[in-house]
Amino acid sequence: MGVTTESQFHVLAVDDSLIDRKLIERLLKTSSYQVTAVDSGSKALEFLGLNEEKPRNANTTSVSPNYHNQEIEVNLIITDYFMPEMTGYDLLRKIKESKSYKDVPVVIMSSENVPSRISQCLEDGAEEFFLKPVQLSDVNKLRPHLLRGRSKEHHPNSEKRKDREEILSPGRTRTRYDVPAVI
Numbered sequence: 001m002g003v004t005t006e007s008q009f010h011v012l013a014v015d016d017s018l019i020d021r022k023l024i025e026r027l028l029k030t031s032s033y034q035v036t037a038v039d040s041g042s043k044a045l046e047f048l049g050l051n052e053e054k055p056r057n058a059n060t061t062s063v064s065p066n067y068h069n070q071e072i073e074v075n076l077i078i079t080d081y082f083m084p085e086m087t088g089y090d091l092l093r094k095i096k097e098s099k100s101y102k103d104v105p106v107v108i109m110s111s112e113n114v115p116s117r118i119s120q121c122l123e124d125g126a127e128e129f130f131l132k133p134v135q136l137s138d139v140n141k142l143r144p145h146l147l148r149g150r151s152k153e154h155h156p157n158s159e160k161r162k163d164r165e166e167i168l169s170p171g172r173t174r175t176r177y178d179v180p181a182v183i
Contacts, residue, residue, distance in 0.1 A: 009146045010034040014044045014079035014091065015109070020132060024078060024109070027139045041079070041086030041094075048074065050098050074104055075146050078130075081110035081117065089121055096125040105145040109134055 011033045015021040021037050028035045038044050045051040077095060079088040088108045095101045108121045111132040118129045127145045130138045 008034075009075045010036070010073055011142075012044060012047065012074050012077045013037040014039075014041060014077065014083070014088070016040060016080060016083040020080065020109075020134075024134050027134060027136055028078075030136065031139050031142075033142075036074075041083055041088070041091040044077065044079065044091060045094060048095070048098075048101060050094060050101070074101070075149055076105045076107065076142060077101075078107040078109060078142075080132075081108050081112070081121070089117075089124070092121065092124060092126055103149060105142075105149045107142065107145070 011028050013021060013024045013028065013035055015024065015037075016039050018039075021039065025035050025037045036047065038047060042051060077091075079091050081088040088110075092106050092108065095104065095106055105127040106125060107128040107130060108126045109130045109132055110117070113131055121129050128138075128141060
């Protein structure tokens, strides 16, 4: 049985809105990605084995992130920005601070077009910032990040990010933003 490269990629989708979560899940599955969808940042951290706050049972604390990677490897995380308890930005920071998942690409989604928020997310490690509703053309932009993330796994010495120019390059979002310089 032949399995395409894209179907081997696993995406963790995080959104508190059931409708948005189902939409992104459907778009990702249409593009042949394996998808796990959760409704909060804390559930995403729990799935990744990074939840430090109030473990719910003994299994949660005894399962290491490496165990989760062996079960189901997460190749990309896509998260809503505004969620109760923990924002997508907070989730991004926790993921980038972890040893196990710091190289996993993170994409932020939001229905609000706030240039300062977009810049902050991109500067702090988000690979992309999509405006909702997410479209199939947005999902198609994920493939290069997935491939780059996979090459980092095979070449651990290439952990350095590309120049900041790449992060803020045109074409990173559906809409081009001109963020005024801070004086």
